[in-house]
Amino acid sequence: MSQSVDQTDGIPVRQLDPATFRECGDCALCCKVLEIVESEDLDKPPGQWCRHWSKKCGCAIYEKREEVCKIFNCFWKVGLIPEDLKPNKTKCVLSMYKEGYLIVSVDTAVPTAWKEGAMGRYLQGWEKPFVVQCGLDKSMVWPTPGLPIHNWRVARISNKGEVERYLKLKEKSQC
Ligand code: SF4
Numbered sequence: 001m002s003q004s005v006d007q008t009d010g011i012p013v014r015q016l017d018p019a020t021f022r023e024c025g026d027c028a029l030c031c032k033v034l035e036i037v038e039s040e041d042l043d044k045p046p047g048q049w050c051r052h053w054s055k056k057c058g059c060a061i062y063e064k065r066e067e068v069c070k071i072f073n074c075f076w077k078v079g080l081i082p083e084d085l086k087p088n089k090t091k092c093v094l095s096m097y098k099e100g101y102l103i104v105s106v107d108t109a110v111p112t113a114w115k116e117g118a119m120g121r122y123l124q125g126w127e128k129p130f131v132v133q134c135g136l137d138k139s140m141v142w143p144t145p146g147l148p149i150h151n152w153r154v155a156r157i158s159n160k161g162e163v164e165r166y167l168k169l170k171e172k173s174q175c
């Protein structure tokens with residue numbers, strides 16, 4: 001049985017069941033959409049293919065890729081979300097900031113992909129604020145019960161500090 005995502009405390013990483021893990025196969029979207037700053041060798045901005053990746057060969061340094069690449073697992077890969085939400089189909093990579101909130105990293109080729117199709121239907125059921133990143137653009141999204149996802153409040157933010165500030169404001173408003 002696959003795990004559900006805990007929207008309060010983030011992914012229960014230690015409880016993930018390897019039996020639910022999937023193979024990336026023909027997907028490589030994280031090598032484009034993610035920002036990688038932990039590594040001087042990569043130093044990759046979000047929304048641009050990694051310089052080690054090519055359509056013909058995939059990751060040219062796969063066996064020697066850095067730890068940051070080895071440990072990244074998107075929600076789809078670890079079996080937290082349904083099969084039809086595979087990133088290369090939805091154009092969205094779902095993962096969790098260590099602070100415990102969802103980040104949806106969207107392919108810059110389809111900036112509205114997070115609101116559309118199977119991904120839009122999945123996120124429509126999300127209850128907590130989450131972040132959408134598309135290239136250098138980052139926004140906080142506030143799910144509103146009863147409203148379609150296209151009408152949810154979306155606020156542009158510039159950095160992680162602001163994300164945390166927004167979340168604190170939201171917590172206060174709920175008291
Ligand atoms: S986005 Fe997920 S499924 Fe696609 S290559 Fe990265 S980890 Fe694998």
Ligand code: SF4
Pocket residue numbers: 030031042050051052053058059060061062065066069
């Ligand atoms: S080094 Fe390889 S696995 Fe890591 S981001 Fe680049 S192409 Fe992807």
